[in-house]
Structure formats: structure tokens, C-alpha cells
Amino acid sequence: MGSNLGESSFAKVKCAYSERLKFHVAVKITDRKNVPPEFLEKFLPRELEILATVSHCSIIKIYEIFETSGKVYIVMELGVRGDLLEFIKRNRGLPEEVALKYCHDLDVVHRDLKCDNILLDKDMNIKLSDFGFSKRCFEDENGKVILSQTFCGSAAYAAPEVIEGIPYQPKVYDIWSLGVILYVMVSGYMPYDDSNVKRMLRFQKEHRVIFPESLTHECKDLIFRMLQPDVSHRLRIEDVLNHVWVQGKRQKPHTMLE
Secondary structure (H helix, E strand, C coil): CCCEEEECCCCEEEEEEECCCCEEEEEEEEEHHHCCHHHHHHHHHHHHHHHCCCCCCCECCEEEEEEECCEEEEEECCCCCCEHHHHHHHHCCCCHHHCCCCCCCCCEECCCCCHHHEEECCCCCEEECCCCCCEECCECCCCCECCECCCCCCHHHCCHHHHCCCCECHHHHHHHHHHHHHHHHHHCCCCCCCCCHHHHHHHHHCCCCCCCCCCCHHHHHHHHHHCCCCCCCCCCHHHHHHCHHHHHHHCCCCCCCC
16 A cells, blocks of 8 residues: 545545555455444445446446455546546646546446546546445436436536525536536636535526637537526437537547547
């Protein structure tokens, strides 16, 4: 085990060298004795089950999951260049050409999308990490998605319906968080100030989004529609991928972070 890479409410992440793999990895360590029963019974089993099944070039690779002495160890790919938030701070935002976030359409929702949970490998490829609040989406007998009721994520990235405690569509919640991430990437700062959550919620519900003047109309339009407080009108993942701004980026040669 090496240095600490980060810490959340329920786990620590350390750098380590794997003798078996012959390279450095990250190890997420959860001590069962130090976490609440709800986390042990609901969130941790979900995370382990989902991590054991997802496999994608834009998701942090999991090498091994094991338990010893009451501690659960998740051995995973190391984001050697840190997280996206650190990168944005160093560069004071990014030009639009390198701000395209990979979006996927699995029946797994993350529910804690934020710049801190997007890591960068040595080649500056984006890797989604920390599935501690993730879950699978299920439908009822009428084919409607079963709503989530648990508050997940950070207030600054949370959709208004989640902050209000209203049962929410988890995939639609993820879209809001993606909109916040994209805003931060192209501006260098948050779209809403979460130091006063009540005021922030009012601005969100009034659909107030103040953009830097330098952004293109297409980029503003995409973010504005992702940060739509009315969930019935908020973009779905298919709409995001088919948006003119995303399609325009796809037609250009790949650049860093695309």
C-alpha cells in the first residue's frame, strides 16, 4: 500500500503496487465496522454486483474484489493524472473542443456523477469511477421505470427533484449531473452556488443558467436543456448523443478528453 488518493464517507482509496499485475493500482477499502447498516445491506452489495459486471473503456477497470478481516478491497485501475476537477482547476476550464463527456445507455444509473468521480489515465482518457450509489433500473408491471427515493450525490450536482425529496427517475437525474459537469468543463466554475441550498433550488427551478459569453449557441443550448428543472422536458441520453453540438464534435478528429 502507498499514499492516500482520496476518502469518502464510507471508504478510503489508496495507491498500491500489485505484485501479480506488475503495475500500480488503486485500492478502495471499506471497513464493515465503520459504516452504517443501510450501506452494508443495500449500497455496498449493489456496488460490488455492478462493478463485477460492467466493462467499458470509459469506466474504471476492476481487477479484483476480495474481503479479509472485515474489510472489502476493490482493486482497480489507477487514474494516474488525477480527477477531472483537479485538471479543470489547473487549466481554468477547457475549450469546447476537449469538453465532450462520454455518455452511455446501460440500465445502470450512477447517481453520483461529478467531476471528482471522473478520473484521467496517462493518455488523458476519461474514466468514470465510484459506483457507491449506483443501482440497476427496473420497471413495474406496466413497463414504467420504478422511481428512486434515496438522496444520492452532492448537492451542487443534484437535480432539483432530488434536493426536494421527490421520488425521481434515476436516469433523468444522471442527465442533470452530466449537464453540471459539462458546464464546469467549458466554464471552469459551477452553474449554481450550493452554499445556500434553498436559494440554489429556487434558481434551478426558475431555470436560471448564466453562461460565459465565449460559448457557442449550440453548447449553451445543450447544457440549458440538460439543466431543465421539468423532468418531462429534460433531455434523455439519446437526445444528448444526437444533439448538434455532440454530433459536431464527433465529426472532428479526436482530441484530448473526447
